[in-house]
Amino acid sequence: MGILSGIFLTITIFTGLFLAQSAVGIHPFKSIVKVILSVIAVVIVFEALQFFTGSDLDPGIVSILLLPSFVWFVRMPILQACFTILLGWTYQIAVVCVIQRNLFELAITQAKLESDSFILFMIELFIFMNNLLIILWVVRLKPILLPTEVFRKTESNDKPKYMHRTTLLISAILLIVLGIFFQYTYNDRQFFTPAYRLFITSWSLLLLAIILVYLKTSLRQKLAQEKFYLDQQYQQDMLSFFTVIRSQRHDFNFHLTSIYGLLKKREYDEATTYIGQVVQQVQDVNELLPLEHPAMSALLNTQGELAKQKGIKIHYSIFDDLRGIPVSVYDVNKILGNLIQNAMEELELLPVIERKLHVEITKEKRHYVIRISNRTTADNQRIMNMFQSGFSTKSSHEGIGLASVEKIVTANFGVIYPELNEEWLTIHVRIPEDTENY
Structure with missing residues (x-):
């Protein structure tokens, strides 16, 4: 099961990162090859560490090892890379471990079946099928939790480097605390009653949904406020531009009268010069x-x-x-x-x-x-x-x-x-x- 566990771990981590990339506003196919290579390399290192140490290490180590690869190899901005890794780890521990594995093992326990190699393989196959469905869902719907604008730096001296860093920091802390709690619960699941394990599964779904809704709504609201303020900044330039257009339309009759007068007096050179000046003014606006x-x-x-x-x-x-x-x-x-x-x-x-x-x-x-x-x-x-x-x-x-x-x-x-x-x-x-x- 060593090679198979490495393969299934690779698929699980990749699924979480694939979903997380879409969630942070990055097209999942933008750097899919680099992401796959990074995950495979880190999982190989993780499996090698387990083999040489002779102990079962926490798969969360993979997420920590992936961060440098995402920053320097995948070439992702560091803040966006951090949230991609964090959301991918949250998917792995909350969705895969606490929900999927926990429920499947709970069903096996209630059926009084022994966890032999076949049962373990069926659990991994069950998770693999779920991961495949999630990947297909992401490809079709491209869900976005955090728009790219959230991670954009500001160049203004009177504003913070990241406009939404407070909301992002609070959300990151909540996800990390929730993930640690789920990790502890999953590692000690054998000591809990089936009722408590079922309660934890439901509670994890509720808490995760609340955090994600908070993250999405708070940031979307701030982005809408920024857009409103930007629109106000545009209004002054637009008002000036439309004033020029209205002024030209208002003066058009005066220009026609002046040209008519010059032509009637047979002052053709003056009329030509005057028309040239009018055309130049109109052309400056018509270009835009x-x-x-x-x-x-x-x-x-x-x-x-x-x-x-x-x-x-x-x-x-x-x-x-x-x-x-x-x-x-x-x-x-x-x-x-x-x-x-x-x-x-x-x-x-x-x-x-x-x-x-x-x-x-x-x-x-x-x-x-x-x-x-x-x-x-x-x-x-x-x-x-x-x-x-x-x-x-x-x-x-x-x-x-x-x-x-x-x-x-x-x-x-x-x-x-x-x-x-x-x-x-x-x-x-x-x-x-x-x-x-x-």
Whole structure:
């Protein structure tokens, strides 16, 4: 049973981690090969330790050994990795041991059967079938308990590093205490009466459900509050943008009257110049209208007005409305805002005549593409360091913008890279249209 127990332990641990990955907002197939290899390697180490020590070790050791592998091999953020391991261990001790094994053994005891090799194999087969059903359920429904936003770091100095760390800490402590209690109960199950074992099984289900509901509802409520505050921040930019549009519509009749007067006087050159000025004003706004979400257009409009104040000539080329981009509006605006802001700060160091900025939004080969191009005096060495957190060319700047953009892009399976060509720096951002297969 040594090899079989190792195989069944591997399947059980993998099932818990597969479910836990989906619960913390990670697609289970994103790194399934690395997870399987990590579990197999750690289980082999665990079985070897049991063989050489000649004692039955607690399978919880496997969870502890998996944490470094998830951080450095699977490349998962440490806080997200901790909750993945914790939820996987909770599944193993609460669902598999206390509920499934305990109930099956209780049924065997009540039937007055001896626990021979066949019975032990049937228990493992029973658990294996349950694990298979849970994996199929996860594949189909992709349940999410903790959205990815919960584990995202903030770059603001006036906010904690993790916005939800208090709720996460309380939940982690509750899960650990509950797991230790279940571990003790399962290890000493032979000393308890069948009625108490049945009560513990029911109680474990109730406690686990209460903790998970608390974790989900409390964090979802806070995320909703954050979204509300972010929407309020967007409103000022959107109000400014719509004011410009309403102003243009209001002035349209005056422009027609002026043009008509110039044409009637046969002042064609003046009429041409006047029309050119009107078209330029209208074109500045029309460039932003194709975007699907008004908050994106509002941000670009605000950045455009700021660029004019700094003597920067900014041009937008929008060939896609970003309707289907698998990134939140908040994150898209964060990408655009940080990249444009960094480009304008670079252009402020140049003479006014060279302050040119080009923003392109398009779609190429099932990828959404954002390109920010500006004149620069940067060399290759500075460009290589620009995505490091804390790096900045200005003493007053925190140097976190590009690093935070890179985190958002890579979290959505995209890539970001700079290109230097004849004193023009272009930052390319490519985000895949469909992230389900990543």
